[in-house]
Amino acid sequence: MIDRSEPKLISGNSNGPLANAIARRMSLHRGMSVSLVDARVERFNDGEVFVEVYENVRGEDMFIIQSTSKPANDHLMELLIIADALKRSSAARITAVIPYFGYARQDRRTKARTPISAKLVANMITQAGIERILTLDLHAAQIQGFFDIPVDNLYAAPVFALDVKHNFRGRLQDVTIVSPDVGGVARARELAKRVGCALAIVDKRREKPGEVAEMTVIGDVKGKTCIIVDDICDTAGTLCKAAEVLMEAGATEVHSYITHGVLSGPAVGRITNSVMKSLVITDSIAPTEAVQAAPNIRIVPTAPMFAQGILNTWKGTSVSSLFDTETLMPIYEGLYSE
Incomplete structure (x- = not known):
């Protein structure tokens, strides 16, 4: 020292x-x-x-x-x-x-x-x-x-685990943590381990940056409350599409926990109009007025x-x-x- x-x-x-x-x-x-x-x-x-x-x-x-x-x-x-x-x-x-x-x-x-x-x-x-x-x-x-x-x-992850246990208290047995791509499995597995929940993966194939050609759910999400976990959300296209795919696969509701809410371009509008019930981000990036006003975006302090x-x-x-x-x-x- x-x-x-x-x-x-x-x-x-x-x-x-x-x-x-x-x-x-x-x-x-x-x-x-x-x-x-x-x-x-x-x-x-x-x-x-x-x-x-x-x-x-x-x-x-x-x-x-x-x-x-x-x-x-x-x-x-x-x-x-x-x-x-x-x-x-x-x-x-x-x-x-x-x-x-x-x-x-x-x-x-x-x-x-x-x-x-x-x-x-x-x-x-x-x-x-x-x-x-x-x-x-x-x-x-x-x-x-x-x-x-x-x-x-x-x-x-430790802060998100506290938040998940607090906000999903009494129904953690119905929660499944979801990685939005294969590369984020380790991050999703870490949160799933902390909260004692099952794990699923959304496999995506990109044709070019910013576009998602195809998504497939790996794991059983039928009747589950799905929580998508990732480190960055930029334009929110992939995130909103993943939420739709999970709902089509039988999920009862979808929430997301993202560390860094870049949220550029049409992101806030997409999230507001998406099937996601909530998006939780940290304040690692100063939230804009649009982010603060969005009804389904919540900010966790760091x-x-x-x-x-x-x-x-x-x-x-x-x-x-x-x-x-x-x-x-x-x-x-x-x-x-x-």
Whole structure:
């Protein structure tokens, strides 16, 4: 542990509400006021990012809270330039808290002459002076290996397990957890194991990105309450189609739990008009007004988990303890009661 009085938080413009919520949670944990470092992150007239930190950060343990969500390039540059400003101001250590890690879907070469953008972004973050990453549900676990610095990848599954047990109490025996594709089976199996439910898979075949040619349900979902689990929902086309296929296969109702609600383009409209009874997302990406107003979209907070993760990183204690549902229950007290 770095011998400093308190960890210091600074935020870009990507998710101000989450950054403030993390600061409030840390204030509760520390029994004293924890606020964001006073700084300005603005644009020049030509769109260049400008950062100025108004407080002394020399020798401090700094945590930058910044999702690289839409507009991804702008928010990524904010993260890099904030890190550079802190490094040149002699901060002792810089940790990037990235609730949503953009470019993670470009983690391998799927065909000739394509980039591995996730690796490029990892190099940029490391070169900016960031010494540690704290993130949530990376799209692919191997992205941790793209970094030459420590990466703590938290999971939404323990929080989702608390939510499922709370909202489906008394009928868990009729719940089936569903993976929307073969690649997400491990994620769905993990949640199914935590809540003690059966597992099914929706096998899909894509003809080209963004389009689904055919879907088949693997497993028995007749008469079941199906919960689709995935890490990212972008335009929601695949998700809504999967819900329809499950209903056609005999499911009584369909819900979805998605970590990162990108929800771009027609997504909110599709979800509102779909057969899904509810979509649960986290606040890793700042929700738009349309998302907040949607009647069947609900947001689960991540501030308690990130606040504890930051404190554990600062104190040099285990971050992996946050992988357990039992560990998270006390810090989510009041939200999920037994």
